[in-house]
Amino acid sequence: MHKKTIHGTVYYYTSVRENGKVKTIYLGRDEKEALKKEKKIRRSRKKYKNKLFTIIVLILLATIVGSRFTGFFLLDEETYVFSVNITAENDVNYTWTPETNATITSVMISGFVKGNGSAKVFLISDDKYFLIFDTSNIPRENKTNETVVFLNVCNETCRLDNLNESNYTLAIYTDNGTILHLENITYTVKRQESLNLTAPENVSNQTQNLTLENVTFENITINETDSIQGNLSNQTLNISIINKTINETQNLTVFEKPANISQNLTQNITTNVTFNESLPIIQNITENLTTNLTSLRNITVENISSTVENLKRRFGLRVIKFIERVDKKHELTFSIGNASIALYGVNISEIKDVRLRKIKRARIGNEEISLRTDTIILNNLSVERATIILKKYGPVNVILKCDDFDFENDLCKSWKITDIPFTDNGTHVIFTITGFSGYSAGWWNETWNYSRExxxxxxxxxxxxxxxxxxxxxxxxxxxxxxxxxxxxxxxxxxxxxxxxxxxxxxxxxxxxxxxxxxxxxxxxxxxxxxxxxxxxxxxxxxxxxxxxxxxxxxxx
Structure with missing residues (x-):
C-alpha cells in the first residue's frame, strides 16, 4: 500500500498488475480502511487466475460436441450524462434515478459552489457513503462570495464496484451560507454486448477459425489448470487472439491433441458462429466470463496518449480527463485560460486548433453586440456534445456562435445569435452544444442596436x-x-x-x-x-x- 498527499490531504492507494499493465486502485483516506480494502483486493484476484483458460475450454468443448450456445457477453463501459440543475442552500438529499439499470462503475459531478464555507456531496448506496466532492480538495482564493466552478470531479467514486440499484441518493451538505449548484452527473456503466459464435454441426475433418473481437488479453499467466479431455482427432483448431499474447501456460492437456492450436496475431473479426444444442458448461463459467471479458481500452490522464500531450504543448491546454472509448472515439475535458470544455464522442486527431480570444464586439448585420465572455474557438469539429464553461465579464442574455472563424487572420467573419440555453451562476455561463467552431456569450437588446463597454x-x-x-x-x-x-x-x-x-x-x-x-x-x-x-x-x-x-x-x- 502506498501513501500520497494532495493539497494537504493524505490518500492511500495500491498497485496491481492486471493484464500486463500496472493499475492504480484508490483505497480512501483512512489508513485502517485502506488496509482492509487492499487485503480484499488481493484475495479477490486469486479467484480469477485461470480466467483465459475458461474461455479456451468453452471454445474447445463447443467445437468438440457441436452444441449450441448463446449469451456470450463482452463487457465494456458507456458514459452517460444526467442533467440535474438543482441549487442547494442548505443540506439536501437528492434522489437520482439513472437512465440505465446496468452496473455503475464511476460517478462524477459538475457545477459550481459559491461562498466561503464548505460543501460536500456524497453518493449513498446500500447505506454506504461515497465522497464525490469536497471543497477542501479544490484550490480557492478566499474572496468574499467566491464562486468556484468544478467539472467532472470525483473522489471515492472515480472507480466503483458492483453498484446496481434503480435509485441512489446524493447527499449535499453546506455550511456558513455556502451555495452549491449541481449541474449534471456523469457516470459510466458496464455494457453487455452479445457475441454469437456460429459453426457447422459437423466439424470433423474441417478447419475452424475462431476470432474474438474487442477482447483484451495482455500477458495473462495461466497456472495449475485442470486438463481438457476430448477427442479432437482429424480437426484443426486455430484460436486467434487479436493483438495479444498468452504467456506461461502450464498443465494444458488435450488427449489426441489437434493438429494445431495457435495464438495468431490477427485483425480478422468473426461474428455469427453458433453451435447446436446447449452446452452444460456455460452455466458454470458465466460468472468468470462476465467478470473477466472486460475491455481495457479506457485510460485516464495518468496514461495519456501522445496525441493529447501534443495538444497540451501546442495550445497550452490543461487536461483534466481523457478517455478512449471502445468505439475508438474519445472523451476529453480540458481548460484553457478561464474557460473549461468537456468534449464527448470526438476524434482527438481531428483537433487542429484551439484558441481563447478576448473579442469585445460581434457585428450581426447593422448591429453591434457586446461580448461579455472570452470566445472559445476550435476548428470545425464533429462531436456528440460538448459542455462549455466561460467566465463572465458582464451581464449576458444570449449565446453567440461564430460559424466561419478565420484562423489565418484570427477573426470571426460571421456571427449569429443562437437560442442555446445556458446557466448563469453569476461568474460563469455553462452551456452544451453539438458542433464546434467558436462560441461566446453577450448581451443583446433588440431595442438598442449598439453597445460598448x-x-x-x-x-x-x-x-x-x-x-x-x-x-x-x-x-x-x-x-x-x-x-x-x-x-x-x-x-x-x-x-x-x-x-x-x-x-x-x-x-x-x-x-x-x-x-x-x-x-x-x-x-x-x-x-x-x-x-x-x-x-x-x-x-x-x-x-x-x-x-x-x-x-x-x-x-x-
Whole structure:
C-alpha cells in the first residue's frame, strides 16, 4: 500500500498488475480502511487466475460436441450524462434515478459552489457513503462570495464496484451560507454486448477459425489448470487472439491433441458462429466470463496518449480527463485560460486548433453586440456534445456562435445569435452544444442596436460609492454613421448587473467629437477595474439625461 498527499490531504492507494499493465486502485483516506480494502483486493484476484483458460475450454468443448450456445457477453463501459440543475442552500438529499439499470462503475459531478464555507456531496448506496466532492480538495482564493466552478470531479467514486440499484441518493451538505449548484452527473456503466459464435454441426475433418473481437488479453499467466479431455482427432483448431499474447501456460492437456492450436496475431473479426444444442458448461463459467471479458481500452490522464500531450504543448491546454472509448472515439475535458470544455464522442486527431480570444464586439448585420465572455474557438469539429464553461465579464442574455472563424487572420467573419440555453451562476455561463467552431456569450437588446463597454480604473486606493465618472464619446461620428440619433436622446448607461444608472449630457455637447457625459456609478472597488456599458441606436427612445439624479446621493455628504 502506498501513501500520497494532495493539497494537504493524505490518500492511500495500491498497485496491481492486471493484464500486463500496472493499475492504480484508490483505497480512501483512512489508513485502517485502506488496509482492509487492499487485503480484499488481493484475495479477490486469486479467484480469477485461470480466467483465459475458461474461455479456451468453452471454445474447445463447443467445437468438440457441436452444441449450441448463446449469451456470450463482452463487457465494456458507456458514459452517460444526467442533467440535474438543482441549487442547494442548505443540506439536501437528492434522489437520482439513472437512465440505465446496468452496473455503475464511476460517478462524477459538475457545477459550481459559491461562498466561503464548505460543501460536500456524497453518493449513498446500500447505506454506504461515497465522497464525490469536497471543497477542501479544490484550490480557492478566499474572496468574499467566491464562486468556484468544478467539472467532472470525483473522489471515492472515480472507480466503483458492483453498484446496481434503480435509485441512489446524493447527499449535499453546506455550511456558513455556502451555495452549491449541481449541474449534471456523469457516470459510466458496464455494457453487455452479445457475441454469437456460429459453426457447422459437423466439424470433423474441417478447419475452424475462431476470432474474438474487442477482447483484451495482455500477458495473462495461466497456472495449475485442470486438463481438457476430448477427442479432437482429424480437426484443426486455430484460436486467434487479436493483438495479444498468452504467456506461461502450464498443465494444458488435450488427449489426441489437434493438429494445431495457435495464438495468431490477427485483425480478422468473426461474428455469427453458433453451435447446436446447449452446452452444460456455460452455466458454470458465466460468472468468470462476465467478470473477466472486460475491455481495457479506457485510460485516464495518468496514461495519456501522445496525441493529447501534443495538444497540451501546442495550445497550452490543461487536461483534466481523457478517455478512449471502445468505439475508438474519445472523451476529453480540458481548460484553457478561464474557460473549461468537456468534449464527448470526438476524434482527438481531428483537433487542429484551439484558441481563447478576448473579442469585445460581434457585428450581426447593422448591429453591434457586446461580448461579455472570452470566445472559445476550435476548428470545425464533429462531436456528440460538448459542455462549455466561460467566465463572465458582464451581464449576458444570449449565446453567440461564430460559424466561419478565420484562423489565418484570427477573426470571426460571421456571427449569429443562437437560442442555446445556458446557466448563469453569476461568474460563469455553462452551456452544451453539438458542433464546434467558436462560441461566446453577450448581451443583446433588440431595442438598442449598439453597445460598448467602458472600463473604469480605480487608482486612488479607496472604495468609491455613487461616484460621477466623466465619459467622452465621439457622438458626431456615431450620428454620421447612422448609429445614434441626432439629439443623442437614445443614450443609456447600465452597470455590470445590467441595471440602468443615471447620466447627464451637458447642453450643447451632442454631435461633437468629444462629447462629455457624466455617469453616476453606484460602486467602484478600490484598486480594481469596473465595467459599465453604454447603449445607443434606438430611434424611438427619449432622453434620460438627468442632472439631479446624476449629482445627488442617497446619504448626505
Amino acid at each position: 467602458i472600463i473604469i480604473e480605480e487608482e486612488s486606493g479607496t472604495d468609491l460609492y455613487e461616484y460621477q465618472v466623466r465619459v467622452v464619446l465621439n457622438t458626431q461620428q456615431l450620428i454620421l454613421e447612422g448609429k445614434m440619433r441626432s439629439d443623442c436622446g437614445d443614450i443609456r448607461f447600465v452597470n455590470e448587473s445590467n441595471d440602468e444608472i443615471p447620466y447627464y449630457l451637458e447642453e450643447g455637447e451632442c454631435n461633437k467629437t468629444d462629447t462629455t457625459i457624466w455617469v453616476k456609478v453606484p460602486y467602484i472597488q478600490s484598486g480594481m477595474n469596473t465595467s459599465i456599458y453604454v447603449y445607443y441606436g434606438n430611434e424611438y427612445a427619449t432622453s434620460h439625461s438627468n442632472l439631479t439624479q446624476t449629482f445627488s446621493y442617497t446619504q448626505p455628504r
